[in-house]
Amino acid sequence: MTSNGRTPDEAAEERLLDIRDLRLAFGNVVALDNCSLYARPGEVTAIIGDNGAGKSSLIKCILGVNRPTGGTMTFRGQPHTALSPHQAKDLGIEAVFQDLALFDDLTLWQNMFIGREVRRRVGPLALLAKREMAARADEMVSRLTVNVPSARRTVRSMSGGQRQAVAIARAVAWGSELVIMDEPTAALGLRERTEVEEVILGLRAEQRSFLLISHSFDQVMRLSDAVWVMRQGRAVAHRRTRDTTGEELVALVTGAKSAEL
Numbered sequence: 381m382t383s384n385g386r387t388p389d390e391a392a393e394e395r396l397l398d399i400r401d402l403r404l405a406f407g408n409v410v411a412l413d414n415c416s417l418y419a420r421p422g423e424v425t426a427i428i429g430d431n432g433a434g435k436s437s438l439i440k441c442i443l444g445v446n447r448p449t450g451g452t453m454t455f456r457g458q459p460h461t462a463l464s465p466h467q468a469k470d471l472g473i474e475a476v477f478q479d480l481a482l483f484d485d486l487t488l489w490q491n492m493f494i495g496r497e498v499r500r501r502v503g504p505l506a507l508l509a510k511r512e513m514a515a516r517a518d519e520m521v522s523r524l525t526v527n528v529p530s531a532r533r534t535v536r537s538m539s540g541g542q543r544q545a546v547a548i549a550r551a552v553a554w555g556s557e558l559v560i561m562d563e564p565t566a567a568l569g570l571r572e573r574t575e576v577e578e579v580i581l582g583l584r585a586e587q588r589s590f591l592l593i594s595h596s597f598d599q600v601m602r603l604s605d606a607v608w609v610m611r612q613g614r615a616v617a618h619r620r621t622r623d624t625t626g627e628e629l630v631a632l633v634t635g636a637k638s639a640e641l
């Protein structure tokens with residue numbers, strides 16, 4: 381039995397993502413060194429660590445961008461030694477990056493549906509169902525706490541916070557199972573950051589599952605349910621957020637406090 385009264389098997393069932401002994405090297409640089417961590421469904425799982433600790437390398441393995449040389453990634457009970465970007469998408473895993481991959485000159489709805497265009501058949505033609513996509517995009521962003529202008533506007537005219545909200549809405553709309561966010565507010569001002577955090581908190585309340593990489597200990601304390609600390613390619617400490625403090629997390633990241641798993 382575990383401390384919360386469940387058997388280890390029952391606890392394992394609660395893992396949406398279970399990473400075991402993941403290894404990845406770029407030439408002589410070991411980016412991931414037997415990294416093991418997990419995320420529960422319906423939670424925001426934060427990954428913190430100094431520059432170069434391996435956070436982005438890890439999530440790129442989950443997104444199918446990096447190919448690990450060892451270990452397993454078990455997603456919803458299915459083990460994978462490596463994923464392709466296509467497989468990751470099929471599994472319902474999507475990402476939001478700091479340098480948001482939105483296209484400035486396209487409208488909000490075009491950005492939402494890029495690569496997933498809805499078509500309607502008119503005789504021999506398959507025409508883009510623009511009106512339908514615009515309406516669906518409006519609906520996707522209307523659920524967010526951030527006020528986003530009409531889906532027919534180009535992204536260029538939107539603020540940084542609105543753009544990031546659109547990027548998150550897009551990831552959440554398509555990333556049905558897990559949304560990964562690598563520094564989602566790093567490029568934003570204070571007010572915009574708060575807006576985006578409210579979007580994330582609203583989605584967390586809907587039991588969506590997130591992996592959040594952040595250098596802001598305060599943000600991790602505000603948004604996450606659980607925290608993993610990475611150092612030199614490994615997960616070296618794990619905390620339930622309610623059982624830790626920003627000060628302890630700082631100490632774990634810097635090594636002032638020795639880590640243990």
Ligand SMILES: Nc1ncnc2c1ncn2[C@@H]1O[C@H](COP(=O)(O)OP(=O)(O)OP(=O)(O)O)[C@@H](O)[C@H]1O
Pocket residue numbers: 406409410411429430431432433434435436437438
């Ligand atoms: N494409 C690559 N080619 C070579 N080395 C890489 C590559 N990507 C990452 N690395 C190296 O792998 C290690 C881990 O980098 P990674 O980007 O995963 O760190 P990080 O924890 O995301 O850091 P940051 O907080 O600065 O974003 C670093 O030493 C980095 O230089």
Ligand SMILES: [Mg+2]
Pocket residue numbers: 435436437
């Ligand atoms: Mg990084």
